[in-house]
Amino acid sequence: MLDGIVAGVLEDLAVRQATTSEADLRAALADVEPPRDPMPHFRGPGSSVIAEVKRKSPSKGALADIPDPAALASEYAAGGAAAISVLTEQRRFGGSLDDLRAVRATVDVPVLRKDFIVTEYQLLEARAAGADLALLMVVSLPGERLRQLHDYARELGLTVLMEVHDEAETARAVEVGAELVGVNARNLKTLEVDLDVFGRLAPLIPDDRVKVAESGIFGPQDVERFVGEGAGVVLVGEALVKDGAPREAVAAMTGITR
Numbered sequence: 321m322l323d324g325i326v327a328g329v330l331e332d333l334a335v336r337q338a339t340t341s342e343a344d345l346r347a348a349l350a351d352v353e354p355p356r357d358p359m360p361h362f363r364g365p366g367s368s369v370i371a372e373v374k375r376k377s378p379s380k381g382a383l384a385d386i387p388d389p390a391a392l393a394s395e396y397a398a399g400g401a402a403a404i405s406v407l408t409e410q411r412r413f414g415g416s417l418d419d420l421r422a423v424r425a426t427v428d429v430p431v432l433r434k435d436f437i438v439t440e441y442q443l444l445e446a447r448a449a450g451a452d453l454a455l456l457m458v459v460s461l462p463g464e465r466l467r468q469l470h471d472y473a474r475e476l477g478l479t480v481l482m483e484v485h486d487e488a489e490t491a492r493a494v495e496v497g498a499e500l501v502g503v504n505a506r507n508l509k510t511l512e513v514d515l516d517v518f519g520r521l522a523p524l525i526p527d528d529r530v531k532v533a534e535s536g537i538f539g540p541q542d543v544e545r546f547v548g549e550g551a552g553v554v555l556v557g558e559a560l561v562k563d564g565a566p567r568e569a570v571a572a573m574t575g576i577t578r
């Protein structure tokens with residue numbers, strides 16, 4: 321599953337690279353607003369919510385049309401979202417960098433590029449489009465690639481959300497110095513969700529890092545559980561895009577303490 325997604329991402333990437341050079345992107349950085357730092361809010365008291373703009377997914381199919389991603393993101397921000405995640409993968413998730421640009425131009429909170437990032441070019445692209453954070457998935461970055469992309473993202477001023485799903489990946493994330501570690505309850509190889517994974521991996525992440533619980537979160541009770549297990553941040557997609565009142569839904573998951 322994951323290999324298939326990444327293969328499609330690389331095909332689409334080759335098309336963009338043929339029209340926009342790395343030098344063009346670097347030049348574009350001069351005109352982009354400086355990155356917003358999400359860490360102070362994430363480290364503050366109570367749960368922070370990263371609210372996601374997500375139209376569809378390989379595991380759930382169509383979730384919501386979202387004709388105006390910026391309008392949805394504004395509702396999230398009004399509900400107190402600490403950051404907005406924008407899926408920019410096109411084929412399986414129906415997103416785009418245009419979505420990210422629109423959201424970034426509208427909200428005042430930091431914006432995460434959620435994609436399958438395996439090259440420096442994608443990180444440059446993210447920052448040039450205004451992203452403040454970028455997702456790096458440990459599972460798709462073997463050997464030195466994880467550290468190389470992490471360090472490059474930091475050089476660009478991006479905050480890295482480093483995603484893990486098992487013990488070995490967690491050890492690698494901690495080792496490269498990831499400040500923000502996301503535990504995805506969904507196994508991207510099988511697409512199965514297991515809410516017990518966070519509680520298993522959280523103790524392996526030092527407490528000076530911020531721990532993010534990702535996927536399968538549907539309400540305040542889920543947030544309470546993960547906060548109790550050490551999460552400072554929750555990343556929520558499906559539940560919010562399907563909720564008729566996304567502002568209230570975000571508010572209900574924000575500020576939950578142990």
Ligand SMILES: O=P(O)(O)OC[C@@H](O)[C@@H](O)c1c[nH]c2ccccc12
Pocket residue numbers: 372374434435483504534535536537555556557558559
């Ligand atoms: O829609 P959910 O179950 O609330 O999940 C959100 C988010 O965790 C999920 O979209 C996600 C987490 N890691 C990813 C990596 C790639 C694509 C998507 C994801």
